[in-house]
Amino acid sequence: MYETWNSLQEACLQCHKCGLCEGRHNVVFGIGVETAEVMFIGEGPGENEDLQGEPFVGRGGQLLDKMLAAVDLSREKNIYIANIVKCRPPQNRDPLPEEQEACIDWLRNQTALIRPKIIVCLGRIAAAKIIKPDIKITKEHGVFFEKNGVVMMATLHPAALLRNPSQKPGAFDDFLKLREKIHELCDHTYEEA
Ligand code: SF4
Structure with missing residues (x-):
């Protein structure tokens, strides 16, 4: 532990702990406020993220930033964003279980330093790894769980929303619920905004 x-x-x-190091341009460590009370976790970098070294910077990232802004959150101001795996899986495939396992200690260490009050998982892969393996993202997005004293919620992955725009209102509802939960649990997320 660092x-x-x-x-x-x-x-x-x-890091060279798994084979994803071979094709990467950048390790996508994470971005945001290191004292944030709210942490977002995705599954892994895509092409733009790999090239720029920052999570969620492509079209999906722009959509995420808009949804965050609608509830007064941003990576510059009051949240931290990281991924389960820090290097891009080839052709944007899902990270393999062994790659997730090899990488998860980096995320655990990030979480230990941040000590967030709320974790939001972006998409099924992150939700299955962080919240519970059998999560049904289509049914259980927007539902709050508690694990090890941290409140957690899954929402739909921004890339999935780009593929299925009809799911955007449901995802937006998750962000509204998140805003309420932040008001309930967090001390400085909105004060500093
Ligand atoms: S994905 Fe994670 S474990 Fe694999 S090489 Fe990159 S940083 Fe290391």
């Missing part, structure tokens, strides 16, 4: 962000990030950027 005690500081610098040492953690430095070690992570040199």
Whole structure:
């Protein structure tokens, strides 16, 4: 376990613990406020993220930023965003269980440093890894769970919303529920906004 962000990030950027290191341009460590009370977790970087070294920067990321802004959240201001795997899976395939397992300690260390009050999983893969393996994202998005003293919720992945725009209103409802939960549980997320 690394005690500081610098040492953690430095070690992570040199990681070769799984085969995803072979095709990467960048390790996509994470971005946002390191004292955030709310943390978003996706599954892994796509092409744009791999090239730019930042999570959720393609079309899906732009949609995510808009939905965040609608509930007064942003990566610059009051949240942190990271992924289960830090290197891009080829052709944007799902990260394999062994790749997730190899990488998850980086995320655990990030979470230990942030100590978020609320975790939002973006998409099925992240929700299955973080909340519960058998989660049914279509039915259980927007539902709050509690695990190890942290409140967690899954919502639909922005890339899925781009493929199925009819699901956007449901996902937006999740963000409204999240805003209420932040008001209930968090001390400074909106104060600093
Ligand atoms: S995906 Fe994770 S475990 Fe695999 S090489 Fe990248 S940082 Fe290391």
